[in-house]
Amino acid sequence: MTLSRNNVVFAFVAVIFMVFPAAAHHSHQNFIRAEYLVMQGTVREIHWLNPHSWVYLEVLGSNDEPDLWVLEGAAARTLFRKGWTTEMVQVGDDISVRCHPLKDGSPGCLLGYITNQAGVEKEFD
Amino acid sequence: MDMRVSVLLATLGIVFSPGIGLTQEWIEYANLADQFTINFAGEPEITETTYLSEYRALLPARVYAANYGPNRYSVTVVDYTDAERLLRERDSRTRGDDLPGDILGAVDYAAWNIRKRGGELTYDSWAAYDRIAGHQLHITNDDQTRTYAGIFRHVRRVYIVEATVPISSPPPVLFQQSLGILDGEGRRIRYEFYSDDNGEIQRNRVETGELWSGDPPSLTLLPR
Numbered sequence: 001m002t003l004s005r006n007n008v009v010f011a012f013v014a015v016i017f018m019v020f021p022a023a024a025h026h027s028h029q030n031f032i033r034a035e036y037l038v039m040q041g042t043v044r045e046i047h048w049l050n051p052h053s054w055v056y057l058e059v060l061g062s063n064d065e066p067d068l069w070v071l072e073g074a075a076a077r078t079l080f081r082k083g084w085t086t087e088m089v090q091v092g093d094d095i096s097v098r099c100h101p102l103k104d105g106s107p108g109c110l111l112g113y114i115t116n117q118a119g120v121e122k123e124f125d
Numbered sequence: 126m127d128m129r130v131s132v133l134l135a136t137l138g139i140v141f142s143p144g145i146g147l148t149q150e151w152i153e154y155a156n157l158a159d160q161f162t163i164n165f166a167g168e169p170e171i172t173e174t175t176y177l178s179e180y181r182a183l184l185p186a187r188v189y190a191a192n193y194g195p196n197r198y199s200v201t202v203v204d205y206t207d208a209e210r211l212l213r214e215r216d217s218r219t220r221g222d223d224l225p226g227d228i229l230g231a232v233d234y235a236a237w238n239i240r241k242r243g244g245e246l247t248y249d250s251w252a253a254y255d256r257i258a259g260h261q262l263h264i265t266n267d268d269q270t271r272t273y274a275g276i277f278r279h280v281r282r283v284y285i286v287e288a289t290v291p292i293s294s295p296p297p298v299l300f301q302q303s304l305g306i307l308d309g310e311g312r313r314i315r316y317e318f319y320s321d322d323n324g325e326i327q328r329n330r331v332e333t334g335e336l337w338s339g340d341p342p343s344l345t346l347l348p349r
Binding site: 026027029047049051052054068069070072077102103105106107108 | 252253254263295302
């Protein structure tokens with residue numbers, strides 16, 4: 001899959017350390033955990049839920065058509081404990097993310113990190 | 126949808142898309158009778174049914190289903206509690222190892238049944254929720270929908286989680302990956318893996334501090 005350089009940075013960055021919490025709700029075999037996908041887009045939905053929070057991110061593809069990605073984060077209560085607030089990421093915000101994509105090639109990804117509209121990068125896991 | 130509402134939503138930068146269900150409400154649903162929690166797209170309807178096990182025991186089961194537009198979400202809970210008696214009633218020649226095989230193979234059998242439906246398998250692998258082992262399947266169906274399934278067994282219950290959405294929608298991992306299992310007291314179950322002296326992977330239960338109780342069930346967070 002290729003995405004437009006003008007709107008999206010699409011890069012695989014090999015990571016040396018795989019970081020996921022020891023208390024993760026579920027196994028992550030279905031994600032490519034050894035690599036990060038970097039994307040920029042607009043938040044279309046955000047669901048602060050347990051056991052996972054979810055961000056639906058609209059990302060412009062190589063044909064300038066929007067693709068809607070679903071991004072998995074930690075439980076809402078975990079994120080709030082780590083200092084996240086619902087004001088830090090909201091529908092309509094332009095953000096960038098680093099996440100582990102699904103192995104099946106569909107537009108799903110395991111967070112990772114969010115850099116919010118204010119330019120603050122924070123772990124969303 | 127009312128045109129004025131559509132314009133307002135567009136102005137706010139929000140796209141209404143039945144495929145993702147922008148107005149779809151997700152709830153943290155818990156059921157104490159079948160001992161599970163999951164994020165559902167609204168309150169599910171519950172249907173009593175039966176399930177034919179691999180060794181042909183007709184087992185009681187319940188289907189919890191909540192649909193939103195073209196998106197379909199369900200959890201089928203199969204109860205193997207009386208499997209031994211039902212196996213013997215089916216066939217007096219039932220062997221002593223039929224019951225363990227029927228239970229231990231339940232996840233594999235359910236996965237096989239899903240694969241037999243056809244479509245393109247895009248993911249097919251072991252998975253664990255709270256270190257409860259099971260299996261995940263991702264399928265692109267012939268009708269251009271996507272099914273994401275998770276199958277897990279805890280003691281004598283098998284949980285078959287399925288979400289089917291149009292292929293144009295994002296993958297329904299929110300539903301598929303939100304299953305949690307409760308014990309008989311409503312406490313969420315979680316294990317930790319460890320290696321024993323023989324190198325075998327074992328598990329110990331750990332406290333989650335999550336207790337569901339009441340009717341309808343509500344969550345209390347206990348100190349850990």
